[in-house]
Structures are given as C-alpha cells and as structure tokens.
Amino acid sequence: MILRRFGLVALPLLLLLLSGVGLGCYFETNDDLTIIELLRGTTAAAPVTDLHLYFHGYAALWSQLYTAYPLVPWYALTLYGLLYVATVLVFAVLWRLLRPKLGVGVLVLLLGLFWGVAWLEHGFWFNYARVPVLLAGAGLLFGAQRTSARWALLVGVGLFGLAWLIRPSVALLGALAAAPGVWWLAGRRGLPLLAGVGAWAVVGALCLNLTWSPEAATFRRLDVLKSNLNDFQLTAPPLQPLTARDNLGLAAARRWMFSDSTLVNEAFFRRAAPVGPAYFLLHTAPAKLAALPAQLARDYFPLWLLVGGTWLLVVRRPGPRRSFWLVQLAYAGLMLGLGTLLKLPPRLALPLLDFWVLSNWVFLVQRPGQAAADRRAGRMLLLVLLGAALPYGYKVYHRSQVLARERQQNQAERRRQLRLAHPARIIVADALGSTYKSGAPFAEGNLPGRNQPAGQVDVAGWQTLHPSQARLRQQLTGTRYFPEALRRLGARPNVAWVLTPEGAAILNQQLRLAQSATPAASLLEPVHPGPVQPETAQLYRMRVKFPQ
Numbered sequence: 001m002i003l004r005r006f007g008l009v010a011l012p013l014l015l016l017l018l019s020g021v022g023l024g025c026y027f028e029t030n031d032d033l034t035i036i037e038l039l040r041g042t043t044a045a046a047p048v049t050d051l052h053l054y055f056h057g058y059a060a061l062w063s064q065l066y067t068a069y070p071l072v073p074w075y076a077l078t079l080y081g082l083l084y085v086a087t088v089l090v091f092a093v094l095w096r097l098l099r100p101k102l103g104v105g106v107l108v109l110l111l112g113l114f115w116g117v118a119w120l121e122h123g124f125w126f127n128y129a130r131v132p133v134l135l136a137g138a139g140l141l142f143g144a145q146r147t148s149a150r151w152a153l154l155v156g157v158g159l160f161g162l163a164w165l166i167r168p169s170v171a172l173l174g175a176l177a178a179a180p181g182v183w184w185l186a187g188r189r190g191l192p193l194l195a196g197v198g199a200w201a202v203v204g205a206l207c208l209n210l211t212w213s214p215e216a217a218t219f220r221r222l223d224v225l226k227s228n229l230n231d232f233q234l235t236a237p238p239l240q241p242l243t244a245r246d247n248l249g250l251a252a253a254r255r256w257m258f259s260d261s262t263l264v265n266e267a268f269f270r271r272a273a274p275v276g277p278a279y280f281l282l283h284t285a286p287a288k289l290a291a292l293p294a295q296l297a298r299d300y301f302p303l304w305l306l307v308g309g310t311w312l313l314v315v316r317r318p319g320p321r322r323s324f325w326l327v328q329l330a331y332a333g334l335m336l337g338l339g340t341l342l343k344l345p346p347r348l349a350l351p352l353l354d355f356w357v358l359s360n361w362v363f364l365v366q367r368p369g370q371a372a373a374d375r376r377a378g379r380m381l382l383l384v385l386l387g388a389a390l391p392y393g394y395k396v397y398h399r400s401q402v403l404a405r406e407r408q409q410n411q412a413e414r415r416r417q418l419r420l421a422h423p424a425r426i427i428v429a430d431a432l433g434s435t436y437k438s439g440a441p442f443a444e445g446n447l448p449g450r451n452q453p454a455g456q457v458d459v460a461g462w463q464t465l466h467p468s469q470a471r472l473r474q475q476l477t478g479t480r481y482f483p484e485a486l487r488r489l490g491a492r493p494n495v496a497w498v499l500t501p502e503g504a505a506i507l508n509q510q511l512r513l514a515q516s517a518t519p520a521a522s523l524l525e526p527v528h529p530g531p532v533q534p535e536t537a538q539l540y541r542m543r544v545k546f547p548q
Contacts, residue, residue: 030436113385117302132163136174157196181359236276302388310360424496430460430503483514490542
C-alpha cells in the first residue's frame, strides 16, 4: 500500500519537481505570458475577465486573484496543478493495468522511464494547450478503467469539463486521442462516460454560442481567419489584383498587426486571403506533409520505438487484430491530418503520441494471453524505454541549454526595450511580445526590467484582435479608431514608441492612409537614425509633417 501511494501520488510530484530544479521550466511560446499580461491588466484597460476563446471561468477567477495578490503566479500554479492531476491519473491507469504482470519495483522503474521519455516535456517545455489534451484523455482512461464505480465516471466527465473550459477544441482532441483506450478498457461499459463527454461538449458549445456578445463572436471569426493565414497557410493568392489599401492590410496581417479594424476585417480576409483548397493541395500541403515525418521522428523517437514495439508484440500474439490496425491507421491519419491541414506543434504532438502508446498498451494487456508472453512483453517495453532514455535524456538536456540561452537573450532584449522607453508612462511596442518566449512560468510576476511603464499598448500579436485592445485605446485617447488613437498618443509627452523598422513603416502607412485628406500628417521617425536590422526595436517619436 505504501509503495502504491508512493508510485501514484509522490512519484509524479517528485519527478515534476526534479525536472523543474534540474532542467528548468520554459514557456514553449509567447502565448502564455501574453495571456498573463491581459489577466493582470498590463496590456488592457483593466484586468481581462473573459478571453472568449479559452479559459472560460478561469480568466474571471485569475483576474481577481492577480488584482488581490499580484506577485503570486496563479496561472502557473493552476495549470501545473492540473498537469500533476493528469500525471497521477495516467500513473494510476498504468499501475492497475500492469501490476498483475509486473513486480512493484519493476513497475515503479517502468513508470519513471515512461515519464522520462514520454511525459517530462509537458512540464519542462510548458504551454497551456498541453493541459486540456492530457487532462481530458487521462480522465477518460481513468474512468473507463473503473466503470463499476460511479465516482470514477464523475471524475472522468468532471475532468473533461475542466479541460473543456481551458480550450474546448483541444479538450475534444484529447478525448478523441484517448477513445481507443477507453473502448479497449471498458467496451460498451464505457459508453456512459463517452456520452457524458459528448453531452458536456454539446451543451457547452450551445451556451457559448448563445451568450457570446457581438464583439466576442467577431473576435472568434477573425481569430479563425487570422489562423488560416498565419498559422495554417490555408489561404491562396487573391483572385484579383489588390488595392493599395488591401496590400497594406495584408502586410499588417502577416506581421500580426490587427488593431485597425477598418483595414483588417472579415471582408478584407475574403478579398486578400481567401481559403483556396486547390492551391493548398497543390502547393502548401506537399511541403508540410514532407517535413512532418522527419520532425516527429527526430523529436519523439522514443515514442515511435514504443509504438513499433507494440506492433511487433501484436503481430506475434494470436487472436483478432483488425481493430488494432484500424486504430493505428486512425492515429496516423489524425497526426498527418493535423500536421498537414492545420499544424502539429510539440504541445499537441507529444500528448497525441502519449495516448497512442497508452492505448496500444491497453490493447496488449487487456487481451488474454500466456503469462510467459506477458513477461516477454514487459521486458521488451522496459528494454525499449531503457534504450531510448539515454539519447533522449541528452536531447532534453541540450534543449534545456538552448532554451536557457534563449530566455537570457529575450530577457536582455526586454530590459533594453524598457530602458529605451524609460521614463515614459506608456509604451507603444510591436516586439515586446516576442521576448516572452521561453519565459519562466513561476517567475511570471517578476518580468525583467524594474522601470516598467504603467501602461503597454501592443500593436502586434494575436491579442491585438481581442476586444480589450479597443477599450484600452478608448481609455487612453478617447477613441477606438486605431490611426487616430496613434495620432493622439503621439501628441502626448509621456508615451514612448519602441518599434522595429518594419513595424514602424506599416504604422506610418496606416497613418498616411487615414490622413490622406489633411494638409499635415503625423508620422513616426527614429530618434537616432542610422542603419539597423529590420527586426531590431528602437526608439521612435511622432512628428507632424507638412507638405513641401
């Protein structure tokens, strides 16, 4: 009993703590810190209580907690806590599955090795999207393994609900990835669990669609259109030559500058960046598909070895195997489809591979077999894990060194930009968000730079689509219209413009377009003119230009 509690409760916590101390914790993208800045109200008129697309309910709670206790990393504490819960549930599933076949010592070793090659990255290279996939899938497997207990059913559906509130589409992906394991664990007895998940998803989607405000619905549609262009490359060249205005809108959209809703809107996307299935299939998809297998094999070779090992064991054991191979085709199709039609970043690729491996293990163990065959299977899995642990451990260590250097460089760049802005009370920036990548989850309240301005206006990044940004402009300048808000900010002495040359050039074009009928134009110019890299932020000021 003591060893069981250690393996299920203490071991996951110990492993998470050891990896954090030994390797560090890094944000995979800049999304997490961007969200945290919105929740804190640093980049908004007030702490944001509704992110619309994700963190339903969480955002309202976090914004209040950050207001009351701003130095506590509430975001990281919550999501890492849920990651720990998912880890405990997966360990519980494996313990119950393998304990009749393996001794306690061997089982603890196997859990530790599995965590090292298949789970460590989730806490080490963190992104919020990992949590709903893992939590939804782990909750379903746990509930399916204990269908005779009503409380387990409630746990499975309840955890899916928590995952769904984080990001609905990603939680559904986790449920889909775990579905084969659920079926092989419970068969028809798992249908109430899947029905509960389906009911939650349908009712939740209806509630969202019925309660969304018009601005939230517009934000959602624009977010999809933005992703089609910048994330998924689903768009095709426009059918007709673009106007100068639409060319400017396309340049701004490709640089993630969405603030001007008169320039970048739904009609603009239909004209300038239409979704083109034929163009995508002929030009974009082949390149994405060609790069995907090599990337997955390079980054996650231990998981592929485990998948291949299960294939070999299934081939060597008697009994019907058709369902198994159909599931293998489904997993492969899911990963290739996501990687080709959308994208398959590490925050989704590893969780999907985890559930692929777990489902295959369930199939092997649940099938009736001979004790000798079971022992051989256990030894093979241990050998694969042991063989992959050393090279994969080196790979993770090397990645930790790269991420540590990236964090150091990004923090130095952020300090430099904040020094440029000092002592201004408001900073207008297009490159601060890029310095959030590889940030420290549990140091989120101690971002580098003591002289941070009181307000921050981001002019680049996905958050420029969020309705909170228009409210921020209204509070600071009295108008939501982006070019006019820029002009009014430029007339104030306590505003610092820290921009890249390319970003400043696009803003100047937007200002010219908005002021084409006026005799004088407010334009941005560098405080210290001279050669500079296109992506290097420097200090600008706004001057009124009169025609010669």
